[in-house]
Amino acid sequence: MKNDPCEYCGGSVKQRKARVDHRWKGALVVVEKVPVGVCRRCGERYYDASVLRRLDLMAQGKVGSVGRISVPVGDYSRAVAA
Numbered sequence: 001m002k003n004d005p006c007e008y009c010g011g012s013v014k015q016r017k018a019r020v021d022h023r024w025k026g027a028l029v030v031v032e033k034v035p036v037g038v039c040r041r042c043g044e045r046y047y048d049a050s051v052l053r054r055l056d057l058m059a060q061g062k063v064g065s066v067g068r069i070s071v072p073v074g075d076y077s078r079a080v081a082a
């Protein structure tokens with residue numbers, strides 16, 4: 001990925017390794033150390049097509065799985081009523 005300016009705000013995009021919550025159809029996978037471009041001004045993230053393809057495979061459990069986590073699932077309307 002080149003360091004093109006952010007297409008939303010024109011800010012500079014910096015390459016980082018970030019934690020990503022990636023969805024593919026109904027599946028969700030949390031992946032650490034994903035190479036991603038992050039806009040320093042607005043925080044928009046940019047992914048290479050090859051990275052997205054690999055994340056899709058990981059969400060399908062085909063490559064790179066190292067474990068599972070359980071997360072609470074909330075209903076915001078219940079939090080408001082409480």
Ligand SMILES: [Zn+2]
Nearest residue numbers: 006009039042
């Ligand atoms: Zn931006």
